[in-house]
Amino acid sequence: MEEEKKQKSTIPIRLNILFVIVFLFFAAIILRLAYVQLVEGEQYRHELEKFSIRELPIPAPRGRILDKNGVVLVSNKPVYTVQYVEEQGQDIDEEKVADRLAKILIPDDSKIGTDQELLKKTIELRSTLPVGFNREETNELKAKITPMLQRLPQVDEVDAMTDLELVKTAMFAGLRVRSPFQEKQRAEVEKKLGAIFKTNGNTLDLNSISDWEMFKQAVKANVDMKLSLDKEDRDDLVKEVKAQLRQLPTPDQLSTKSDMDLLRYAYMFELDVVLPLTEEQRLHQWHKLSLLQEMRSPQLASYIPRRVKTNISSEEMFQIEERRTELPGISVELEPVRQIMQDPDGTPFATHILGYINAIRPDSLKEYLAQGYNAIDRVGVTGLESYYERYLRGKDGIMEVHVNKNSESVEKTMRQPAQPGNDLVLALDWRFQSKVEAILKEEVEAYKKLPATPDEFKETHVLVMNPNTGEILAMASYPDYDLNLYYDRKKFNENYSSLILPNEANRFIYTPYPPASTYKPLSVMIALEEGLTTPTETIYDSGGYSVGNAYKRNWRPGGHGPVNARRALQVSNNTYMYIMADRLLKKSSPWQNQFRILDYYNAQFGLGVKTGIDLPGENKGWENPYLNYGNLADAMIGQYDLFTPMQIAQYVSTIANGGYRVRPHLVKEIRRGTTDPQEPGQTLSIIEPEVLNRVTIDPKYIQVIKEGMRMVTQPGGTAVRDLSNLPFAVAAKTGTAQTGRKAENALLVGFAPYENPQLVFVVIAPNSLKDGTSSSAATGPVSRRLLEAYNELNPGVLTSAPPKAPAQGQ
Numbered sequence: 001m002e003e004e005k006k007q008k009s010t011i012p013i014r015l016n017i018l019f020v021i022v023f024l025f026f027a028a029i030i031l032r033l034a035y036v037q038l039v040e041g042e043q044y045r046h047e048l049e050k051f052s053i054r055e056l057p058i059p060a061p062r063g064r065i066l067d068k069n070g071v072v073l074v075s076n077k078p079v080y081t082v083q084y085v086e087e088q089g090q091d092i093d094e095e096k097v098a099d100r101l102a103k104i105l106i107p108d109d110s111k112i113g114t115d116q117e118l119l120k121k122t123i124e125l126r127s128t129l130p131v132g133f134n135r136e137e138t139n140e141l142k143a144k145i146t147p148m149l150q151r152l153p154q155v156d157e158v159d160a161m162t163d164l165e166l167v168k169t170a171m172f173a174g175l176r177v178r179s180p181f182q183e184k185q186r187a188e189v190e191k192k193l194g195a196i197f198k199t200n201g202n203t204l205d206l207n208s209i210s211d212w213e214m215f216k217q218a219v220k221a222n223v224d225m226k227l228s229l230d231k232e233d234r235d236d237l238v239k240e241v242k243a244q245l246r247q248l249p250t251p252d253q254l255s256t257k258s259d260m261d262l263l264r265y266a267y268m269f270e271l272d273v274v275l276p277l278t279e280e281q282r283l284h285q286w287h288k289l290s291l292l293q294e295m296r297s298p299q300l301a302s303y304i305p306r307r308v309k310t311n312i313s314s315e316e317m318f319q320i321e322e323r324r325t326e327l328p329g330i331s332v333e334l335e336p337v338r339q340i341m342q343d344p345d346g347t348p349f350a351t352h353i354l355g356y357i358n359a360i361r362p363d364s365l366k367e368y369l370a371q372g373y374n375a376i377d378r379v380g381v382t383g384l385e386s387y388y389e390r391y392l393r394g395k396d397g398i399m400e401v402h403v404n405k406n407s408e409s410v411e412k413t414m415r416q417p418a419q420p421g422n423d424l425v426l427a428l429d430w431r432f433q434s435k436v437e438a439i440l441k442e443e444v445e446a447y448k449k450l451p452a453t454p455d456e457f458k459e460t461h462v463l464v465m466n467p468n469t470g471e472i473l474a475m476a477s478y479p480d481y482d483l484n485l486y487y488d489r490k491k492f493n494e495n496y497s498s499l500i501l502p503n504e505a506n507r508f509i510y511t512p513y514p515p516a517s518t519y520k521p522l523s524v525m526i527a528l529e530e531g532l533t534t535p536t537e538t539i540y541d542s543g544g545y546s547v548g549n550a551y552k553r554n555w556r557p558g559g560h561g562p563v564n565a566r567r568a569l570q571v572s573n574n575t576y577m578y579i580m581a582d583r584l585l586k587k588s589s590p591w592q593n594q595f596r597i598l599d600y601y602n603a604q605f606g607l608g609v610k611t612g613i614d615l616p617g618e619n620k621g622w623e624n625p626y627l628n629y630g631n632l633a634d635a636m637i638g639q640y641d642l643f644t645p646m647q648i649a650q651y652v653s654t655i656a657n658g659g660y661r662v663r664p665h666l667v668k669e670i671r672r673g674t675t676d677p678q679e680p681g682q683t684l685s686i687i688e689p690e691v692l693n694r695v696t697i698d699p700k701y702i703q704v705i706k707e708g709m710r711m712v713t714q715p716g717g718t719a720v721r722d723l724s725n726l727p728f729a730v731a732a733k734t735g736t737a738q739t740g741r742k743a744e745n746a747l748l749v750g751f752a753p754y755e756n757p758q759l760v761f762v763v764i765a766p767n768s769l770k771d772g773t774s775s776s777a778a779t780g781p782v783s784r785r786l787l788e789a790y791n792e793l794n795p796g797v798l799t800s801a802p803p804k805a806p807a808q809g810q
Contacts (some may be wrong), residue, residue, distance in 0.1 A: 051402055058414075059377070061336045062392025063421030063673045065354060065384060067430040070680065074354055074385075076336035080317045084295045084329050091330045095127050098292035100326055105309055107287040108489035115275045119267050121289050122239065125296065129285060131276055133259050141262050141273065146251045148172070150270040151637045155245050158238055164227040166237055171216060173244045174268030177237065178229055186211060192223045222598060232424045244271075245689040295329075297375075307376060311337060338385075340483040343434045346443070350433055351480040351504040353426075353472075353615075353666060355383020358486065382506070384424060384666060386616045391670055394421035400688045420673035423681055426579070427471035428670040435789040436462055436474040443782045444478050447768070452777075454743035456767035461507050462782060463645050463762040467653035467751060469689040470662040472613075473759065474786070479503055509618040512642035513764060515607075516735030516775075517572045518749045519638030521655060521705045524565050525599050527580040528701040530587070535704045541575035544580070548629035552578050555736070569708030570717045572734060577636035585632055592627050598635055599623075604649035604695040605661060607643050612663040612692065612702060619644055639738060649762045652749045655709070656731075656757035661704050663690040709733050709756050719748065722780030726787060728798040729754035736775040743767035748779035752787060753798050759790060 051282070065074035082105070086092055112118070122129055126809075133141065152172055153161075161169065167180045181189065192205050199205065204213065218225055229237065248265075249257060266273045277285070290463045294308045308330070324330070338357055343349050349612050357378045360368050365375060373379070374396070380386035397418035402411040444460050447453055464474040467717055481499045485492045492500070505511065527533050541559035554560065554574040560567070568576035585591040601606045610620050624631065624644040634640045641649075646664060654661045665687050671682035695702075709731035713723040718734040732750030739745060746765040751757040761783055768778035 058397030058418045059683050060396050060418035061420040063392040063423045065424045067426050071430050073341045075339050077339040078334045079311040079337045080332050081310045081335040084308050085305040086329050094295050098288045101291050104290040109493040112282050112286045128260050131259050142254045144271050145265050149251050152623050157240050162231045167231045170241050178489035180215050189218050196221050337487050348480045348482040355385035356483050356486040357385050365529040387614050392421045395419040411631045422673050423671040424667050425669035432793050433474045436786050437476045439785045440476050440478040443746050456743040460765040465649045465650045465760045467656035467757050467760045470664045472666045508645045512621045512644050514737040515638040518735040518747050523577050523636040525697050529697050532580050532583040535565045538562045545575050545578040547582050547633040550630045566708035570711035572718050578633045581633040581636040601736050605654045606647050611646050611650045614665050645762050653760045656751035659695045661692045719776050721778050722784045734775045744769040746775040746778035748783050758797050
């Protein structure tokens with residue numbers, strides 16, 4: 001018993017010892033945690049900041065664009081770029097830096113906005129203006145602001161307001177309501193406001209303004225209107241209005257506000273203010289704000305450098321380097337920028353072929369980010385730069401950036417170098433492209449000086465294509481402009497309105513024109529294929545023909561007399577086409593269905609459908625919606641649907657090669673990018689000729705058409721003056737398109753050599769003719785000279801006529 005008691009009495013002692021040990025163990029842990037947190041916390045915090053790693057892209061050079069012989073047309077040149085990034089531990093006054101930078105960098109644009117626009121920009125960027133009003137100006141500004149403040153209600157009055165009163169108060173307090181109207185309410189207000197505007201002569205387009213602007217106009221015009229807000233929207237607006245009212249000063253408190261504060265209130269209340277600045281100061285402020293806007297780009301994390309200005313001069317670079325201590329966060333880096341080859345004579349080159357690159361547009365940013373781009377990347381906007389963006393774009397390198405919790409960089413380490421993009425090899429020879437551009441410029445300027453040339457004549461477009469492969473051999477417009485302007489912001493701004501904007505559109509794929517008589521070869525083929533006539537049937541043209549109840553005249557008074565299929569093309573006879581149209585209309589009922597026959601054949605030749613050219617944004621032309629009886633006759637002479645120059649080139653090529661519609665293309669080969677400009681990269685892809693379809697026209701009828709087009713350049717033909725007596729035979733077709741304006745369009749299309757076509761040409765001169773002027777007067781000299789130039793650069797191609805090889809798919 002006694003031994004049992006002794007054994008029991010030792011158990012509580014052991015438990016106490018165990019509790020003490022556990023207590024000491026946890027106490028030690030707590031003390032260690034406290035030591036780590038309180039004594040070494042700062043050190044560990046720095047360590048954590050040091051090893052927070054993010055990846056910074058290193059922009060890769062874009063691939064080059066070369067001509068068929070390897071001559072570089074587009075390359076990359078290193079330029080100085082001003083960048084801004086806030087490094088660790090820096091507390092930078094960005095406005096001060098932008099102000100100092102504006103005194104060094106030359107402004108891109110000497111144009112400035114109004115004082116209201118300058119004030120708006122300043123407030124949006126949370127910036128300030130160096131304004132100093134005198135006492136009289138300050139009192140005048142206060143006097144304008146005071147009634148604005150006095151008409152505002154007290155905060156405790158807001159809850160009891162109607163929806164209309166609440167929205168008006170929001171407007172008076174400088175707030176913006178996203179959409180105060182329901183659809184029916186807007187329509188009612190627009191109707192009332194429109195009636196008032198009609199009376200007082202206000203020309204504001206109500207259809208184009210936002211709901212909020214409509215509301216403001218209605219309040220100014222005292223329009224009686226009703227408003228109803230959803231409960232959630234009302235509650236949110238009540239909170240915003242109350243918060244705004246609490247922040248605004250009372251009229252008595254205006255005397256304590258700075259001049260900049262007063263300007264902010266003036267902007268809020270939409271008051272007209274004249275800023276006490278000289279023109280030089282205004283220009284400087286605009287320049288400062290443009291730089292500040294780039295420095296504060298909200299789309300980028302703070303550790304990613306922002307491009308402030310690209311392509312600065314060496315003098316600007318040296319000034320920045322000398323003042324680096326005054327410009328925290330600013331650095332000057334070498335960056336590759338596109339460089340477009342210029343002709344030896346200094347004129348622009350291949351403007352609508354090559355295209356240009358620019359910063360990603362805000363509305364496209366999400367799409368590009370999803371594809372792995374970065375917000376600071378530049379992408380192709382037009383031309384080959386856009387169409388082949390995924391090939392030209394290189395693979396960005398990776399810089400590991402150690403950042404702190406504020407996303408400020410601490411340390412940078414190169415992890416992966418950038419890889420250049422792939423190179424494009426074009427099918428064209430730069431010498432021929434350059435020669436065509438020079439010919440075009442000389443002939444257009446010479447034609448402008450002729451007494452009979454309309455004042456409306458401004459431009460001409462030339463397209464040259466290989467009908468067997470689809471390779472584009474030349475594509476030139478005049479006037480054009482230097483693509484390098486896109487990479488020099490100052491020169492771009494100086495030339496945009498006068499030179500770039502009027503000529504920026506790619507007319508070859510964007511702008512449809514009436515084909516006029518160049519459509520007649522297809523009209524004759526349709527007539528032959530549909531059994532409306534035979535190649536030898538002769539009709540007598542006395543000067544016109546009645547189609548339905550309309551008498552349609554031939555272009556030549558008195559007519560051409562006896563005309564068959566071939567001669568109809570040679571002399572460009574209208575009456576023959578009218579008769580064929582009338583026969584087609586009478587072939588089956590209802591006659592409206594016969595328009596579908598034209599659409600069917602048009603599409604086979606590439607008219608009214610996309611050609612597949614490797615350029616972005618191709619237009620498929622314009623289809624006339626009218627189906628009147630006489631319209632079919634108009635269509636048969638090319639005065640109905642509208643087609644682009646590229647479509648017309650594909651159509652003529654289909655005739656030239658015997659009936660195969662071939663996809664046109666500019667790029668012949670894609671090569672792996674290389675860092676050695678002299679060493680061609682590995683061939684990755686070769687663009688082979690692609691036959692899109694074979695037409696259903698009997699080949700013997702196509703031959704009839706080719707013979708008729710050959711007769712166009714022989715005695716009696718409409719192009720004999722310009723396209724005869726060459727060392728090779730040319731087949732062609734002229735056209736004069738009526739536009740309904742003072743001047744008419746001239747067209748000339750053709751191919752050479754006639755026996756074995758290797759080249760198709762299309763020349764279009766909009767608004768170049770007056771009544772009675774031959775279409776070849778505006779297009780003939782250009783056509784002859786481009787053929788001579790091609791023959792000179794490619795001896796034997798046009799002058800020899802070997803047996804024609806079978807077309808693909810034959």
